[in-house]
Amino acid sequence: MSQQPLKVVITPHREFMPADTADQKLFIMLKLQPNQEIANTRSSTTFAFLIDTSGSMYEIVAGNPQPTGHTYQQDGKTYNQVKGGMTKLDVVMESLRNLINSGRLDENDRIALIQFDDKASTLVGLTPATEVNSLENAIAKLQDFSGGTCMGRGMTQALSLLANQTMTSRRALIFTDGETFDELECTELAQDFATNGIPITALGIGEYKEDLLMNLSDNTGGRLYHVVAGNAKGTQVAIEALPDILFEQVNQAQQEVINNLALNVSTVRGVKLNRVTRVYPDQADFPLSEQPYPIGVALGNDETIFILEFNVDSRPGSRARIAQLGLTYDVPGQKQRGELLPQNVIIQFIAGQGSAAQADEEVMGYVQQRNIAKLVGDATKVADSNPEQAQKLLETARRLTVKMGNKAMEESLNDAQEELRKTKKISAGTRKTVKMGSKGKTVKMNSDDINEGLSQEQIREISGT
């Protein structure tokens, strides 16, 4: 028997549930880890960089600017001309140059560059990272643009470039600093990205709308970064660290040895899938609009863990199959597709209180981390109308976070609480940080190593059948 590319462990939070009890929840942990051979492969990468080139990107955020004494008008605002400083766009351009000159990319890594403001254009199509000259030329063109923000136009171009690329780790990286005029279109496009298995990594700085960016990254299983000019605290990222983020993204994409993960779930009557959340290594909620559900990627060097939340109606006492889970996925490093045939989820429903008390603490640990993110979300929602309530929710979230040992998130929550205490509200910037922080890296729960799980053969051997 050949070794499967992806090891999968399915663990319900309870194997035994009370019978004849309405409105129960069942949490199923889906833990994925590529086998050693696959883990050692490296995926080719295909990146589309979407750069906001609207007027506000010319704001100086780094360096040591010196006023020249001249002023000029742009987009109805008056700016003091300075020299020696770096604009947001300068930082982005420099980061991109760093990346292509780093020597970490080879001919298997391809890059496209798209600018968007009122309009969008592809400055360079998918080009091997080794063709440094054409990429540099395209980067240089970025400063020829200015205007408003229509992100959807850029996303459309990125999607058409990436959609038909297969067996490679794809990524759309959006760098934006403002509100876009075509929010609805962006949300719909994100759905297409998700269906095509293309994660969106959103890098937001300044007055961007975090709900939109969160929606884009969440729905596509991507990641969201809150970039700040100046000191970065907790889960924030300093703009100077942008090159690192790009490297990190490329690294991660190379390690995404399994991608295009799609989940098929069928259930018996009375059981309904509510929610699919990736809970490790970071958090993302996936939309459940159409089967198979795209659920992103799996890294080669670590586990990727999902929590599936089901509603379970009252059932009589019995041991029964209540759902089947199946997966399909790409293994880009070996240019093949893989499949996990539908697996039965079997739960025993038991009459009598107290009998079904056992729960899997690892699964529950992830469920709890997922719940903390919701607390933080609720807190930011009520912060303006009821700062006291928000304060309490954040305090609960913080204390639970401390127990979990998530330091970066704890720090973000501390800052948010302090601000709330002092000003009775949460500023837009802090709201972004704390919301994104709660969606960021999670803490790995103690568990038996996936590799120590019993194989089918071992189970048969032990049970003597």
Added chain:
Amino acid sequence: MSSHPDNLPLIIRAKEYLQIDSFSVEVMDYFGLLTPGVHYFKVKLLSDDSDTISPNLGLLRVGSVEGSLNRELKLRESLGDYKIVAELLAHKTEQSVLINPPLLLDDLEDNLQEQPIILPIAENSESLTDNSTDSHQEENILSQQEQESDHIPQQEIDEFASSIATPDNCLELTNDLDTEETNSNYLEEEFYEEKNIFADDCSEKLLLLTYLPAEEKTIHNWLKENHSSEEYLSVAIQICQFLAYLNKNNWCFINLIPQLIKVGKPSIFFDLTTAYPIGETPTCGLIEEYYAPELATAHEFHEPMASYVVGAFLYQCFHQKLPLPNQELEFDIHPIPRIYQLLKICLSPVPEERFPLSQLRDLLVETRKLFSIKKIQWQVASNSTIGLSTSRLSNEDNYGVRQQQLSNSASLIMGVVADGMGGMAQGEIASQIAVKTVLEEPIPQQFSAEKSRADWLISLFQKANESISHTVKDGGTTLSLVLAISDSLMVAHVGDSRIYLLRQGEIKQISEDHSLVAMLVASGQITPAESLEHPDRNILTKSLGSTRRLSEGYVQDLRRTTNQLSLTLEDNDILLLCSDGVWDLVNTEEIAEFFISSQSLQSAVDQTIDRVLARGASDNATLLALQCKIQQGS
């Protein structure tokens, strides 16, 4: 000792007879595993002792020798004879026990498989190289079912085919219903052989026998009925008290089994298997109705878990459901002041925020006390007229109301009417001084005893009398006063103004008329009817300002009319205080009629005064009405 031969296993299932020490029992019913690893049976106690015919029901619990029952034995030992734990009738260890045997053999086979469901990846390697992205759901299900039926051993299928549907059976069903399945998009139901939940391959068992609480007296049943907040709190306090006591002995109670707790004074616990030594760590995560959420991640046993249990129980009392069925961090709490705060804190997902048990108990006791206090709200209405007499152009009547919250639990209301008399505005001043004096006097600190309140009222009258005597040369006043501290009413009265109590449509005068005509009526010299037209009916026998010092008994209290110094007010009672200008023209029954038939208190007062005016209003007329609304608890 044992009623069965030692080499044969002891069989425990319905209708079996067992001997446990001196107790013969007949097994009646199986309750299931109410605590992990412990089997619960309802038994009938057939006493060996032929002297007593014992119809008692017993609770027989069977579990592993080192398990929860053994822990309960240790706990019982450390508690000694504790009256709120049901007596242990007998316990013994049996070398070999079979529980509900028909299932047992298969359970043993299954014990080896006590692992989380690990579903290894499919072995069909062909699917990997198959690059077609269209994987049809139906095909997958079928292939999976084939796989399933493959690895169910034939032997097992044979054994269970008759009683339990197996995947084998289901496969046929699926084929039959294939079209329906594609239509409904639901998976076909498939059943599997049930697993033994708690692997316990040792047949040696510990048996514990206690009485079984009568079903109708259990907390389980009690919770199905509605009770007052006080009653709910009383039971919660008892539970908290017990859990606090265990906690003091370093045991943590993490779950309630309501079927095995008898409600009463005291409530009695029949099962202690949910108590664990503080500091120990559960072997796996635990989720159950009263379990604190941190148990789901196998947190070590600590006091806040017991506080959570009390909170969850209290929540259940006030919401008829448990707080966190699905491990969410938030839940709705009814906005009941104090209960809301207690629940919010006791059920906090952060254990450190929960009250320690001893503090919780004190808070619950305090809360119950507050709930037992009657909440009284007063409505006040008044009207006063100088009348129509050409010889009276000023109003010599005065009146007033004073309301004050004495503490969380006690409120005070005082209503007074004074009818002054004397020439040159002297009467007006006298009644004014009387009202002002009694309304402005500070409330003494020590005010709870009836006697001290009565003494205080007399002192008010003395003070008013002195003040009037000093200030007013030739005049005086009547003074009628009602004082209600919470629902306890007292009166103090001098003169011919009147105090009435109107209760459930019945009016009663609770003051005396200190007048000449009243004396004549009392001594039988004239009839009550004659008194109404008597020329001397304005002559008072008692008033303030007419004597230097009020003698003992000068001020009338309730003892003269009700034999008690105070009376207890009832919901909707109305107190009326009026000067003789009112009752001289509108008789008692008429007054009552206005208040019984009127929509509002004020309109009844106004109607009465209008009637006085309609009848000539030869005197000043003042009517003050106070109505109380009494609510139990908050």
